[in-house]
Amino acid sequence: MTLACGPVTFRIGSDWAAPIKALDALYSDYPKPQSTIPHFTVRLEATRWWRRWIAPSIAISGDFRLPEVAPLALGMGLLAAEMAMNLQVALGDRRFLLIHAASVEKDGKALILTGESGSGKSTLAAMLALKGWRFIGDEFALIEPATGLIYPFPRPTSLKNDAIAAILALAPADRFGPLLRDTPKGDLRHLVPPSDAIARMHEPARPTLLLYPRFGAKAAVRDVGKAENFVRLTQASTNYVALGETGFQALTRFVSDVPAIAVDYPDSATAIRTVNRLWKALG
Amino acid sequence: MMDARHLAKALADPPYVLGLDDRGWAALLAMAQAERLAGSLAVRLDGLPIPAVAREVLRNALVTAETGRIRALWEAEMARRALAPLRIPVILLKGTAFVAAGLDAGRGRLIGDCDILVPRDRIAEAEAALLAAGWEWVKPDPYDDTYYRTYMHELPPLIHKDRDAMIDVHHNILPPTARTGRADAAALIAGAMPLNEGLFTLSPEDMLVHAAAHLFADGDLAGGLRNVWDIDRLIREHAEIEGYWQRLVEAARRHGLVAHVSRALRLTHHLFDTPVDAFLAYLPRRSDVAFMSRILARDRWGRETQKALRFAFYVRSHWIRMPSLMLARHLWTKWRTRQRSR
Amino acid sequence: MAENQDRPDGVANTDRRALMLGIAGASTVLTIKPALAQSTGSVLNCQIPVPDPGRTGMYIAADGMTVAANTPGSFPPAMRPFTGEQVKRALRGNTLPGTTYQQSQAYLNYIRRLQAGQSGFTCFASLQMPGR
Amino acid sequence: MMLRYAAPPPGACLRDEAEGLTLLYHRASGQTHILIEPAPHILDALADAPMTEGELLATLAAAFEVNQAEAVGERLAELVAAGLVSTS
Numbered sequence A: 001m002t003l004a005c006g007p008v009t010f011r012i013g014s015d016w017a018a019p020i021k022a023l024d025a026l027y028s029d030y031p032k033p034q035s036t037i038p039h040f041t042v043r044l045e046a047t048r049w050w051r052r053w054i055a056p057s058i059a060i061s062g063d064f065r066l067p068e069v070a071p072l073a074l075g076m077g078l079l080a081a082e083m084a085m086n087l088q089v090a091l092g093d094r095r096f097l098l099i100h101a102a103s104v105e106k107d108g109k110a111l112i113l114t115g116e117s118g119s120g121k122s123t124l125a126a127m128l129a130l131k132g133w134r135f136i137g138d139e140f141a142l143i144e145p146a147t148g149l150i151y152p153f154p155r156p157t158s159l160k161n162d163a164i165a166a167i168l169a170l171a172p173a174d175r176f177g178p179l180l181r182d183t184p185k186g187d188l189r190h191l192v193p194p195s196d197a198i199a200r201m202h203e204p205a206r207p208t209l210l211l212y213p214r215f216g217a218k219a220a221v222r223d224v225g226k227a228e229n230f231v232r233l234t235q236a237s238t239n240y241v242a243l244g245e246t247g248f249q250a251l252t253r254f255v256s257d258v259p260a261i262a263v264d265y266p267d268s269a270t271a272i273r274t275v276n277r278l279w280k281a282l283g
Numbered sequence B: 001m002m003d004a005r006h007l008a009k010a011l012a013d014p015p016y017v018l019g020l021d022d023r024g025w026a027a028l029l030a031m032a033q034a035e036r037l038a039g040s041l042a043v044r045l046d047g048l049p050i051p052a053v054a055r056e057v058l059r060n061a062l063v064t065a066e067t068g069r070i071r072a073l074w075e076a077e078m079a080r081r082a083l084a085p086l087r088i089p090v091i092l093l094k095g096t097a098f099v100a101a102g103l104d105a106g107r108g109r110l111i112g113d114c115d116i117l118v119p120r121d122r123i124a125e126a127e128a129a130l131l132a133a134g135w136e137w138v139k140p141d142p143y144d145d146t147y148y149r150t151y152m153h154e155l156p157p158l159i160h161k162d163r164d165a166m167i168d169v170h171h172n173i174l175p176p177t178a179r180t181g182r183a184d185a186a187a188l189i190a191g192a193m194p195l196n197e198g199l200f201t202l203s204p205e206d207m208l209v210h211a212a213a214h215l216f217a218d219g220d221l222a223g224g225l226r227n228v229w230d231i232d233r234l235i236r237e238h239a240e241i242e243g244y245w246q247r248l249v250e251a252a253r254r255h256g257l258v259a260h261v262s263r264a265l266r267l268t269h270h271l272f273d274t275p276v277d278a279f280l281a282y283l284p285r286r287s288d289v290a291f292m293s294r295i296l297a298r299d300r301w302g303r304e305t306q307k308a309l310r311f312a313f314y315v316r317s318h319w320i321r322m323p324s325l326m327l328a329r330h331l332w333t334k335w336r337t338r339q340r341s342r
Numbered sequence C: 001m002a003e004n005q006d007r008p009d010g011v012a013n014t015d016r017r018a019l020m021l022g023i024a025g026a027s028t029v030l031t032i033k034p035a036l037a038q039s040t041g042s043v044l045n046c047q048i049p050v051p052d053p054g055r056t057g058m059y060i061a062a063d064g065m066t067v068a069a070n071t072p073g074s075f076p077p078a079m080r081p082f083t084g085e086q087v088k089r090a091l092r093g094n095t096l097p098g099t100t101y102q103q104s105q106a107y108l109n110y111i112r113r114l115q116a117g118q119s120g121f122t123c124f125a126s127l128q129m130p131g132r
Numbered sequence D: 001m002m003l004r005y006a007a008p009p010p011g012a013c014l015r016d017e018a019e020g021l022t023l024l025y026h027r028a029s030g031q032t033h034i035l036i037e038p039a040p041h042i043l044d045a046l047a048d049a050p051m052t053e054g055e056l057l058a059t060l061a062a063a064f065e066v067n068q069a070e071a072v073g074e075r076l077a078e079l080v081a082a083g084l085v086s087t088s
Helices: A018-026 A074-092 A121-129 A162-168 A195-199 A226-236 A245-257 A268-281 B005-012 B014-019 B022-034 B038-045 B052-086 B094-100 B120-132 B142-151 B185-190 B204-217 B224-238 B244-254 B258-272 B288-295 B307-319 B324-340 C040-045 C084-091 C101-112 C121-127 D039-048 D053-063 D069-081
Strands: A002-005 A008-014 A040-046 A057-062 A097-106 A109-114 A134-137 A140-143 A157-160 A176-183 A186-191 A206-215 A220-223 A260-265 B090-092 B114-117 B135-137 B158-160 B166-170 B199-201 C018-020 C029-031 D013-018 D021-026 D031-035 D065-067
Touching (some): A008 A018, A018 A074, A018 A176, A057 A074, A074 A176, A074 A186, A097 A245, A109 A226, A162 A186, B005 B038, B005 B258, B014 B022, B022 B052, B052 B120, B052 B199, B094 B199, B094 B204, B114 B185, B120 B135, B120 B166, B224 B288, B244 B258, C084 C101, D021 D039, D031 D039
Antiparallel strands (some): A220 A260, B090 B114, B135 B158, C029 D031
């Protein structure tokens, strides 16, 4: 099958029908690409030929491969497909400076949330997207070096563990994928972005504020200096070094133009209040 | 059933791609990535009116190749700096040599490790200087180490501790245990061509002999298509030089690799329509067909096909490198190590 | 962070800017490394702490989750970080050095659960890169 | 024989300043370095012409009040290891 999200088209092949069926359902809202030529080919393969039928076990493969990734059970086909797609982009894309971050937009300006997994950035972005912001993306911020603009890559958000119930309370039930229990990342459920985010997935935004959220800590706000920000973003990027000079220019421009603030928060209500306050303060 | 001939055609005859439909493009791009030839394909298709997505994919590959080129040249430069005080000449091999010399074969090519050749009698000094300059052993595995030092034509691989880059320091292009070939290292060094400040490449003919040796003698033909593409590019660039074929015949004889070079010429002629010298290419052999099938074993998803054939070539890759008693001992030791660690 | 040295130092008898050539215990050059290392070498030499420094002192359950110290059935933190090479071998069926079989499995499960941003994640991810 | 040290000429690097640190992209290596004082000044001094350690110290002393001059060798070694300074 072929599916497109923002500026990236994937071709996905599988030794089984189930993962493709699950993907088809999850991406049913996304318009089909005009051309079926893919940027990346993704393959979900049986680890051994007989593993197609007996204790099926999925290996993630594709143009850019993970030969030793721990294989996943067939029930986790959706997770495997999503991981494989992310990996292709992380390793293969050179059109954009990729930052591991979630982003939302308002009035053409993008708010970017980066930081470690478990920092709560995905949950926060999903919540903001349900409160009047346009969802830009959850996994990668795609920054175009020539313009400094961020391009949407609004893939389904993978909600984990406690975040599932928190968002279930806010979003319509038909936007959720199946619940995947006991994955290597715990319980996992995909949330399809609001239809507006999908409809506008070719509309870039201007990066305006970068936050480093950290969940679980006492509420605190701290400016992140340019040098610290630069170094942290090189480590949050999957392709900074691979882009060479272009990467340096794009990133120095980004850290010069976009203020960065570290936000510690004890609960999502505090986080959202803080985000709104910081956003307003920008004027 | 589609195989990598699809990719070979696009490389050899770029207008071929103008007739492709979306499915044909999807297959071409996946095969090019799998064979590590996407950058080379990008160079070949440059300027043709191709679909936007294909252009973007190939552009990605070119950026990757360019970053790799800078990195490879930098590793060569750092090796040169480390060895310069000893006045050891550094002869670049394979991909690094192609880009350093600005050859067509280097355009868009992905480069793995930095491969250099130094005189055998100076290899201990070179090793010490590299270790002092921040390179480290990749594997402190005593069996592998002894194996390399006793039977191989290179030091065990070194890696730079800060730059995460590997360097293979060769003293010859073939292992001394190889069943065929007896590459004359002194002649390789005597014929080397200066680049700039202490860096050298092999002569055009030795470069081709090495590419042929590398294609057949040094591996199980995985990635073989790229090696044959190197050979095509080298021949097309160098064959114009007066006396090239004659010197190539002499070099192949000197290194005992006439059969390798001969087969390499037949394969590249067959795959890429490379103009080759009929005398040296000689007559097709029945086994050429197996080599061809092995090299082209890719489906439209970029997957390897022909499992049995691949296994045969894998066994062959060990077989040709060492006499059978040694091979048995090697496989036995590897097997024992695996058992013990269970 | 470097201190602002624009002020003329009281000790100095000129008004030229002071330049300290001595730096205690630090280097004046920091080189950015790729977050996703692509070469085999970094894979072999990179390190994976179990658990990561953010969870120092916690134990590792059989399923790889971090749990409170001394939880029954869990294993104490690893004494020192594992290298990419050790983890690679362990994924192929060896045990991690200095561990029992079950301890090794628990640690490996922990490592498999690593996510971007956690210490050791990029090492583990690099371990899974395609060959050069 | 006295070692002479040389730094890349202007144009061989891209530079950006941040809070007293220098972000430096070195075109020849493709590497990004974060430089702390006095490294940027040493690179500037050596970019014009190769110098011995003594000549470098004299050049720096002409522009700055140099403290702990004995550490200059260490600073040069760091820059040599990073490939930003070459010796001849």
